[in-house]
Amino acid sequence: MSTARWSAEELDAAFTQFQATVEKAATSGDWSPFAELFTEDASYIEHAYGNFAGREEVRSWVVKTMTSFPGNHMTHFPATWHVVDVERGRVICEIQNPMRDPGDGSVHQSPNITILTYAGDNLWSCEEDVYNPMEFGAMVMGWCARATELGTISDEATRWAAKMRTR
Numbered sequence: 001m002s003t004a005r006w007s008a009e010e011l012d013a014a015f016t017q018f019q020a021t022v023e024k025a026a027t028s029g030d031w032s033p034f035a036e037l038f039t040e041d042a043s044y045i046e047h048a049y050g051n052f053a054g055r056e057e058v059r060s061w062v063v064k065t066m067t068s069f070p071g072n073h074m075t076h077f078p079a080t081w082h083v084v085d086v087e088r089g090r091v092i093c094e095i096q097n098p099m100r101d102p103g104d105g106s107v108h109q110s111p112n113i114t115i116l117t118y119a120g121d122n123l124w125s126c127e128e129d130v131y132n133p134m135e136f137g138a139m140v141m142g143w144c145a146r147a148t149e150l151g152t153i154s155d156e157a158t159r160w161a162a163k164m165r166t167r
Helices: 008-028 055-066 133-150 155-165
Strands: 038-046 050-053 079-085 090-098 109-120 123-130
Touching (some): 008 109, 038 055, 050 055, 133 155
Parallel strands (some): 038 123
Antiparallel strands (some): 038 050, 079 090, 090 109
């Protein structure tokens, strides 16, 4: 006998809504609505940036992160695959993080695994993003190098790259 609280269909529909909200935020640059996907007491585990407790901490972090480089140079966040874990009320997926075209059509992206824990009513109680920050940083530095070669790098990206080189 199953102890699942939500059906696979509900979890899949909530994930579809999640992806639509992320796409809208990426397109508009307004990341505040992203936080509305989470419960008031949600936890967000981000292996490079730390842990965030509650919707408002998530909102503050995501707005700051995604409106500054490199977040503001990422064009969208497509899920290349996802699975629904009905027993645990989770959706696990791989998300690509592509940078905008530096001007030559080259693709610069890095994946992460996202684990979303569902709370019902199209809200999530937890998100955990798992990735290798060193690989992600190397990808962004590669983008910066290419954009510099092409003369398309922004001042903000130039400052970020210089700061990373001194670490």
